[in-house]
Amino acid sequence: MMGKLLDLAGERFGRLLIVDRALTKNKATRWSYICDCGSRGEANTRDLRHCGQQSCGCLQREAAARTGRANVSHGHSRQGRRSRTYSSWCAMKERVLQENHIAFSRYGGRGISICDRWLEGSSGRSGFECFLEDMGERPDGMSIDRIDTNGHYEPGNCRWATVITQNRNSNSNKLNSADVDRMRSTAANETVSYSRLASDFGVSKAHAHRVVRGDRWAA
Structure with missing residues (x-):
């Protein structure tokens, strides 16, 4: 039985009132909105439901005006387009x-948490601003890695690393049968890239492809 089609029309996210579904872009479901400030625009489902988008950008501009800064996200997220660094921050939170995230059992489900500084912010700066200040821009071909795999997402325990480095660092990089089932089910029922599967389950893109194809299941 197919699940009920997601419909956010009529729902409110902060200052944003969702009007209707917009055209899908880069395989992401998008929604047309009217902001309380009068602006119209589009946002994708992840930014609204998981990354906390609350306005067309007017909230950030107002905050910047109060603090004298140009943009609290430093241009990393505007009009639904997100930088690699901002995407990593959102994926970490998810x-x-x-x-209900497919990899929750490997992260939040086993007690991994995110420091308040990267979630709530500090000294008038947003959580993302603090994350960007501590981690810097995400280099091409890398993703966030916890040095102590049983530790939390926080300054001093995180770095940008390649998949090879992350797999060498992992003390639990074998997928159990439940992980394999979730990965294959997600690949079968959702439009999701192998890069996203690899990131969510902490394996290489090539290995995610082999698991989904049924060639092997131990990471």
Whole structure:
């Protein structure tokens, strides 16, 4: 039985009132909105439901005006387009905080947390600003890695690393049968890239492809 089609029309996210579904872009479902400030625009489902988008950008501009800064996200997220660094920050929060996330059992489900500085912010700066200040821009071909794999997402325990480095660092890089089932089910029922599967489950893109194809299951 197919699940009920997601419909956010009529729902409110902060200052944003969702009007209707917009054209899908880069395989992401998008929604047309009207902001309380009068602006119209589009946002994707992840930014609205998981990354906390609350306005067309007017909230950030108002905050910047109060603090004298140009943009609290430093241009990393505007009009639904996100930088690699901002995408990593959002994906980190999803793995840890969203119980329905396919990889939750490997992160939030086993007690991994995110420091308040990267979630709530500090000294008038947003959580993302603090994350960017501590981690710097995400280099091409790398993703966030916890040095102590049983430790939390926080300054001093995180770095940008290649998949090879992350797999060498992992003390639990074998997928169990439940992980394999979730990966294959997700690949079969959702439009999701192998890069996203690899990131969510902490394996290489090539290995995610082999698991989905049924060639092997131990990471």
